Amino acid sequence: MYLDHFGFKRHPFRMAPEEDFLYMSRQHSRAFVFMDSAVWSPEGFVVISGEIGSGKTTLLKKTISDLKDSVQLFHIAYTNLQGDDLFQVIMQQAALKVAEPNKVTMLFAINDYFKQMAARGKPVLLAIDEAQNLSHENLEDIRMLAGMEGPDGPILRVILLGQPELKKHISDIPQLTQRVKLFFHLEGLSPEDTKHYIYHRLAVAGFNETNLFTDDVVSAIHEHSEGIPRLINKISDGLLLCAFAEDRKKLQIEDIEEIRDELLVSSDEMPESHGNHTSSKASQGTVSVDNSDSALNRIADALERIEAKLFPEESAEEPTKIKIFEEAKRRLQDKK
Template sequence: MYLEFFGLHRHPFRITPEDDFIYMSQQHSRAYVYMSSAIWSSEGFVVISGEIGSGKTTLLKKTIRNLEGDLKLLNISYTNLESKDLFGLILRKAGIKVEDDSKVAMLFQITDYLERMASEGTPVVLTIDEAQNLTRENLEDIRMLTGMESMGGPSMRVILLGQPELKQSVAAIPQLSQRVKLFFHLEGLTAAETAEYIDYRLLVSGHGGNKLFDDETVREIHNLSKGIPRLINKLCDGMMMCAYSEDRPFIDPFDLKGIRKDLLGEDATGGSHKTPLRKRKEPPRVGSNVSEAADWSGSSKALLRIAEALERIDQRLSQIVPEEKHHNNHHSSGDNVKPLSPGRK
């Protein structure tokens, strides 16, 4: 919605994983190397844990996209499974028709498949996202599969990714934990990395102008998000939406006070602030019949802000559409239609 206004060609702060947008901090680079090594090591078994929104799925997508060489990847992302469902999913990912849906029969099919791949020299890699949802029985089955030996070592390499409790679940099964070659936990970004992360995503999106988020604003974003990339995206997107709705080319840190409650699900007046928010700058306003939110210095509601923003945008569109109709009635050629006003789609 605000792309043209800020001179962007892509949305910079989506919360869905986009691996070409990933900012490779030092810890993300390490996790990527560990995952890549698990794929090509004969004893590859890596567990990557991290908070929600820390970039695990994005890293996995990047790893898969950059795969080269002869291997068979079995990628599973749905993990609310019953006992035998895991075996059924593995067979389907391998392109094998389930002949008998009993667990024993499917195990024999998987065993035959792994032995055939090993004889052909083709590594089989099992990647499971959201692995914290796996049951203990599922984890025991994975342990059994990784224990199957071929001439070159284990028949299957494994990468498990999940929330922090995944590491605890794996550690609770000593026979499985001992087979894991590497455990790695993704923390939130540092304050310096948060600044680089925001600048990087804007750069990839096509922004080449002045710095949008000043140092004070970035510090506050880091404090609120704890450096979690998905939360950084939510806050930055909300602030850019506020700026767009008020026709101002700068980001006002005061907007964080208005949007944080509904974006982060916390009390807008609570929480700790290492960096106090500055007094709000009065931006240039466009014509609007929407009432101003009362008491911006208090706990302003994000929903009201968003409603105002949408109504301003609707008014803009309603002004543009009649203008276009007027010109269309006087010009038969599309080349003569008056373009939209600058800074708006």
Template structure:
């Protein structure tokens, strides 16, 4: 709805990773260079870790978009809790090799598949922090596959949350760790980068400076998101919705703060969630009044939003 109101070609803060909207922060640019360096070596592992929503998947989407399909064949596995044999089967399927038979048969089939065509083969394993030791060891065995001339047949990129780094530091994975050629940990954007990130995403969909985001509003976005891109996207999308509903073209820190509070309340993490299960008749009268005032203000705001949505719905229906 806010796309039409503000004249955007598409949603600027969509949650789905989009390489076209990649923002080259200092951290993401360094992570990209680590990936490119690792791929230039033609063997081993490259590891990229970061908090949920830090931009790991978007980074790899950008990498894949830049790789020449005639030179690279890229397969991807998104894992949760996958046993070693299941992971081997997934890898075989990703490269078009038969999945049936004994482990030795499947490994041989994968090796044969990796020697077809002129491309170098890359396997990207997402959410790798969920893999047990045995599955990670299976990946190490896959990385050892070589061709007739002794050339390595497969490179592996591991993407995961911070606990992946702790897992890889285990003495049980010493052999795998020795095959890691490059590793990088993505952190949140700085306050300045958060300002630039929001404007970058807006310009990509046709933003011309309106609606205007006050600097203090973007400071609030950074404070509530810790600079994590997915959190920024979620908050800014809701701010745009609130702005369209209130028909405002200037976004203030107050608007961001109230929207962030509503997001927390929706997830049960804010004041409303904290008040759940409490007896409003207990405690200090001033505190009770403050809580009731907060709830009444929230209800009034929601009523305004619902009213505006109803008006917009009726307008669209009348146009139809």
């Protein structure tokens, strides 16, 4: 409704994950590096957690898009699975059939298929979104699949994404916890990243003016959203609608109080721990790395130092930042 009013070419604050709107904050950049490493590292198994709307799904879409045909991907977004549903989904995506579709025969068929992919030199990746909904049985099945061995070691790489409780669900299964090489938790954006996030989305939408979202408005948006990208989108969209409805070109902080009950909808979208997103963790994320994979953290640190030298005054724009990571990834693969 308000695109023409403000001069946008695209809707800047849609709720649906859109890869080209992805803003690579420092913590999102780290999560991207870690997810990518899961694909190309032996025994790759990464768990990314975060609040609702923190950007996990958009990061996964970016990772999957970059992989293209270089891996055999099994992507599962619907996780209210029962019994052998997980095996059924993998069988369907691999176009496998067995005479008697019980769990044992499916497991053997999947194992044979994974070994065929390994023999061709093609990594096999299982990427599951909303993994906090997986049952204990589902997680045990993933542990079993991750343990399948080929001539050169484990065949399957795994990326699990979910809400904060996912880490506890995994920790309840010690054998599965031992297989996870890295846990990473996405925090809310810092106030500065919230500003860059809003300006980035406006630029992608074809709007390059900086006076629409003033510093006071951005500060209020951060305060009410606690830096959660989806809530930033909701509030920003609501403010634009209010201005459009009153034929204004300026946003008013007072509108946030009037629309917050309608836009923030329910408490399940808000982070569990309020007021902690302006700490240093807000820009760093929370990472727990297996000792043997601590090099990943050092790689991320090195990439950030490269970025700081190239862009000393401000963060790199998202496309440039991704190029830095992709070039570093290529060099690491060449060394292997």
